Amino acid sequence: MAFTAFSTPTSTAAEPAVRKRSWIALVLLLPGILYLLLFFIAPLISLIFTSFQQPVIDGDIGQYSAGFQWQNYTDAVGQYLPLIFRAFGYAILATVFALVISYPMAYFIGVKMRRWPLAQSLLLTLVIAPFFISFLLRTLAWKQIFSDEGPVVPVLKALSVLPTDGHITGTPFAVVFGLTYNFIPFMTLPLYAVLERMDVRYIEAGADLYASPWTTFRKVTIPLSMPGIVSGTLLTFIPAAGDYINASNDFLGSSQTSMVGNAIEANFLVLQNYPIAAALSIVLMAVILIIVGIYVRRAGTEDLI
Amino acid sequence: MPLQPPQDPMIIEAIKHSQAMQRAKRLGMTRRGFLGAVGLGAGALTLAACAPTTAAKAALTPATDVSATEKTLVWDNWPSYMDEDDEGNYPTLVAFQQQSGITVTYNVAVDDNNTYYAKVKDQLALGQDIGTDTVCLTDWMVARLVRLGYIQTLDHAKIPNISNLSSAFANPDFDKGRQLSLPWQGGFAGICWNTEKVPNGLKSISDLWSPDLKGRVGVLSEMRDTMGLIMLSQGVDITGSWGDNEYGKAVDAFTEQVSNGQVRNIKGNQYLNDLQNEDTFAAICWSGDITSLNATAGNKWQFAIPDSGGTLWNDTFVVPMGSKHKANAEAVMNYYYEPEVAAELAAWVNYISPVDGAKEAMDAIDPDLASNQLIFPDADTLSTVHIFRTLTPTEETNYDAQFQKILLGS
Numbered sequence: 001m002a003f004t005a006f007s008t009p010t011s012t013a014a015e016p017a018v019r020k021r022s023w024i025a026l027v028l029l030l031p032g033i034l035y036l037l038l039f040f041i042a043p044l045i046s047l048i049f050t051s052f053q054q055p056v057i058d059g060d061i062g063q064y065s066a067g068f069q070w071q072n073y074t075d076a077v078g079q080y081l082p083l084i085f086r087a088f089g090y091a092i093l094a095t096v097f098a099l100v101i102s103y104p105m106a107y108f109i110g111v112k113m114r115r116w117p118l119a120q121s122l123l124l125t126l127v128i129a130p131f132f133i134s135f136l137l138r139t140l141a142w143k144q145i146f147s148d149e150g151p152v153v154p155v156l157k158a159l160s161v162l163p164t165d166g167h168i169t170g171t172p173f174a175v176v177f178g179l180t181y182n183f184i185p186f187m188t189l190p191l192y193a194v195l196e197r198m199d200v201r202y203i204e205a206g207a208d209l210y211a212s213p214w215t216t217f218r219k220v221t222i223p224l225s226m227p228g229i230v231s232g233t234l235l236t237f238i239p240a241a242g243d244y245i246n247a248s249n250d251f252l253g254s255s256q257t258s259m260v261g262n263a264i265e266a267n268f269l270v271l272q273n274y275p276i277a278a279a280l281s282i283v284l285m286a287v288i289l290i291i292v293g294i295y296v297r298r299a300g301t302e303d304l305i
Numbered sequence: 306m307p308l309q310p311p312q313d314p315m316i317i318e319a320i321k322h323s324q325a326m327q328r329a330k331r332l333g334m335t336r337r338g339f340l341g342a343v344g345l346g347a348g349a350l351t352l353a354a355c356a357p358t359t360a361a362k363a364a365l366t367p368a369t370d371v372s373a374t375e376k377t378l379v380w381d382n383w384p385s386y387m388d389e390d391d392e393g394n395y396p397t398l399v400a401f402q403q404q405s406g407i408t409v410t411y412n413v414a415v416d417d418n419n420t421y422y423a424k425v426k427d428q429l430a431l432g433q434d435i436g437t438d439t440v441c442l443t444d445w446m447v448a449r450l451v452r453l454g455y456i457q458t459l460d461h462a463k464i465p466n467i468s469n470l471s472s473a474f475a476n477p478d479f480d481k482g483r484q485l486s487l488p489w490q491g492g493f494a495g496i497c498w499n500t501e502k503v504p505n506g507l508k509s510i511s512d513l514w515s516p517d518l519k520g521r522v523g524v525l526s527e528m529r530d531t532m533g534l535i536m537l538s539q540g541v542d543i544t545g546s547w548g549d550n551e552y553g554k555a556v557d558a559f560t561e562q563v564s565n566g567q568v569r570n571i572k573g574n575q576y577l578n579d580l581q582n583e584d585t586f587a588a589i590c591w592s593g594d595i596t597s598l599n600a601t602a603g604n605k606w607q608f609a610i611p612d613s614g615g616t617l618w619n620d621t622f623v624v625p626m627g628s629k630h631k632a633n634a635e636a637v638m639n640y641y642y643e644p645e646v647a648a649e650l651a652a653w654v655n656y657i658s659p660v661d662g663a664k665e666a667m668d669a670i671d672p673d674l675a676s677n678q679l680i681f682p683d684a685d686t687l688s689t690v691h692i693f694r695t696l697t698p699t700e701e702t703n704y705d706a707q708f709q710k711i712l713l714g715s
Contacts, residue, residue, distance in 0.1 A: 060453060060698040061705075062426065080715050140578075147582035148521075165520060169584055170570055249526065250575040255563055255714040266709045270419045271702070272426075 051278035062272030069275065076279040080263045087259035088287065090172070091241035094179035095187075098236050099229065101180070102187040106228070107221075110195030120196075127188050139178055139251045143169055146252070170254030178246035186235040194228030230299050234292060241288055260284055365432035365626045367457045372632035376407045379630075380637065381414040381421075381440040383620060385597065386490060388653035397649055401640045407633050412437065417573060418446040425625075429455045434627035439634035441489040441620045445529055448479035448695045450623060456485045457624040463635040466642030466660075473687055474619060474659045479695045487638050488619040488659035490593075490650075493679065493690050494530035495615040497595050497608040498587040499580065509612045510538035513587055514567055522568050523576045523588035524559075528708040529693040531571070531589055533616040535559055537691065543616070544691045549703075556707050563711055571712050580606060592679040593656035608679065610689050617690040619659070651680050 054067035077084070105127065113120045130138055146152055146168040156162040168174050202224065206216035222229070244261030247253035253262070260280060267277035387395045395411060402409055414437070415421045421442065425435040429450070442450070450456050461467055467483070474488045498507050502521075507513065513522050524531045533543050535555040541547050562568050569585050570576075577594055579585040581602050595608040622638055624631045640646060644662030651658040652670055657680060667675040678686045696704060 061449065061702050079710075080713075083713065083715055143578075144582055147579075147584045149583040167520060167569075167584070249570055249572050249712065254570050255568075255712055258713040258715065263713055263715065266713055269417075269423045271705050271709055272419075272423065273702075273706075 047278050047281060050274050051282055053275040053278075055275075062274070064275055072275045072279040073283065076276045077283060079276075080260060080280060083258050083263050084260045084283065084287070086257070087241050087261065087284070088291070090176050090179060090247070090259060091237050091243075093176045094183060094240045095233050095237040097176070097180040098184050098187040099233060102184055102191055102232065103229075106188050106191035106195050110192045111198065111200060114196075114200075124192065127192075128185055131185055135182060136245065136251075138182065139245055142174075142178060142181065143252055146174055169252060170257065172257055174252040175247045175257045175259075178252040179240045179243060182243075182246065183236040183240055186239075187232040190231040190235065191225060191228040194225045198224050226299065230296065233295075238288055238292070242284055365454055367631070368432075368434065368627050368629045370631050371629045372636075375630065376405075376633065377410070377630060378407050378439070378633040378637060379410045379412065379437045380634075381412045381437040382489070383415045383441065384413045386413075386441070386620070386654055386656075387411065388650050397641070397646050400646075401637060405636055405640070407636060409637065415440065415442065418443050422446060422449075428627065429453075429625060432626040434629065435625055437625070438628040438630040439622055439624050439637070441622055444477060444479070444486075444488075444619045444621050445693065445695065447486050447621045447623055448477075449701070450625075451479050451485055452698070455626055457626055457628065457631050458484055459487065459624065459638075460632075460635060463632060464639045464642065466639045469642050469644060469647075469661045469663075471659050471661050473617075477619075477692070477695075485623065487622045487642075489622055489641070490654060491617060491619040491657040491659055493592040493610060493615045493617055493657075493682075494525065494527070494534060494589060495592060495608055495610040496534075496587065497580070497590045497606055499583065500605050500607050502583070502586040506607065507587055507609065507611075510534055513589070514562055518587055519567050520569050521584070521586040522562075523579050523585035523590075524568055524571050525576060525589050525591075526571050526573045526712060528705060529618070530591075530616050532556070532559065532704070532708060533691070533693045534589055534611060534613075537614040537616075538611065540613070542691070543693050545694065547694075549700075552704055552707070556711070560711050563714075593654065596655040596677075596679060610686070615690045617687075617692050655680060657682060 049066065050064075051072055052066075052068050052070065053064040053072075054069040056063040056065050109120055109123045109127075113123065144150060148167050148169075153162065153166075153168055156168075157164055157166070162168075198221070202220050203216055206220045207213075211219065241259075242261050244259060244265050245251055247257050247259040247262055248265075249255065249258075249262075253259075261284075264277050264280050264284070267273040267280065388397050390396055398409055398411060401407070421440075428435045430453075432455075447456075461484075464487070467487070470483065470487070474491065475483060477483075477486075480486050496507050496510070496513060500506070503518070532552070532555050535558055536543050536547070536551060539551070539554060539558065541551045541555070559568075563571070570579060572579065576585070576588055576590060577598055580588055580590075580598065590608065592608055595606050599606055622634070624634050628634065641650065642660050644660055644666040647658045647660035647663035648666035648670055651663055651667060652674055655677075658664075664675050664681040667681065674680055682690075
């Protein structure tokens, strides 16, 4: 670990050696730091500058000049507040659904199937298999399945689950469904990684101590799998909040389900309104940071990330 | 941390440009100082010097043409816009290459005007090579590129077949006399419906808003087509001098149909998919698509120009300033303006050919297609379709924003 090189030396005699090693550590870190500077910090600064730009007087479409137009933020939030709320609402729902679906799956593969490693790998492959097909194609396939004359809608109408003029595509249900479906592997894999290594003797110990299976699950299994839950929910929630494919009019969404990602896309690609797109991106980033910060604190796993 | 100086020529150019602007400001904006620093044409000078915050229209100069020595051409175009045989070759293009000795790289790289523009606009603004020598974009986008000075002037002497250009396409408001652009294929936006689900058919835009079709109507995300048709249905001459009021009225009518759930979705090319899986029974759509859809997915859709009129658009050749093969591009344009070649192409793509004489040439290939009004419209048909007038930059920004607001439901 490169980080150990930074640890405070315990004896003064060893200091020259440590200093030398810390120099090596820095060199080793250099590519990573350069990468971060070049591909994260620099674009981020540029994004912040863009978000304060002002339109050029008498300029053509998409022409902006440097400025300090903080109203871009109030404009962006004022105009797209419902879309921001919708994005986080959908993302939270999708994360919860993904967790509820993935946990039993990961538990089954990681714990119950331990005796059959071959079956374990096979099942895991099945979880990842959808990844072999393009994200866009998968989403389009669902659109076909949920189409009004497809296999699902007429059945639901016959069962009176859907009203006769009801439909699925273009509804919030379709968008949340798409998000959940598309991010399930991101949830399952970290959960599996944790559950697969979990020592089942803890569960046996729970039973030995007269805990009911539910109590054992609550007090033993869940705390032990917390790192997986935290990384899984983060890997699902963060991209889901910014997703613009599922909610796009061209895929599962409609004008009633647009998320903040769609607003960023429209402002950037169609309206060429870069300051608003940049301001929205920064707002999205900030809100994610706040939500994730609170969540990680609450989950009490700062040291896991 | 030693900071690397930027390597990217585009960034270096941008830095030089901004340094030059700074220097020009310090030099009290004398003509000589500014020109010396920027090394650009004088066109930008007055604008940039008067008020640094107003639009500086860059006076770009065309790249040196090396067509005589480099027999190559890169051409970006929309999907399904070139005749194709079973092996995936383009017969007309292959013939052109054999005949001219020019190697053409044909890229199906345009899926959306805005996305394509967003991808290349920075290079265009600097007059750099965008990786393609010629590209076919829709006329309103071409109007923007022309307005911004990003396009090279065509040499009509190298395109003798320009005499075959149909008069309906010869004088658009953004390029009188076609000095900078040349139409590739055109089409109508109108209404279409599923003949099994809507047996009585549709005649007007208001038929789309009938209660029977609630939640089953699709409209195009191409602002000029959807809004153009709605404005026409409200009696506005979209080619003429209408303004914010007329547009606002159309926006109100459209907003109402979207928010009450009459309109199922607002889409680009994907609308065909909705028609096919019957999420929508009727739609605002493009003429050529319905011919292709009928051919591939069962003959059950019909296209019509609404009684209040349809829109007429063109995808149009332009040669960006950074292209080094303008003469080769002109050669390919000239080739596709041969009536026989145009007919062969039209037989496959099902869009309107801007080439006079192609209809007569088509008579020999397929008389049925030659009488198809969607491919070879006669004067009567052409009188029912209208070109959406070119918008000013302010209007474009404003109208696009209003349309996107409906699209995003914000």
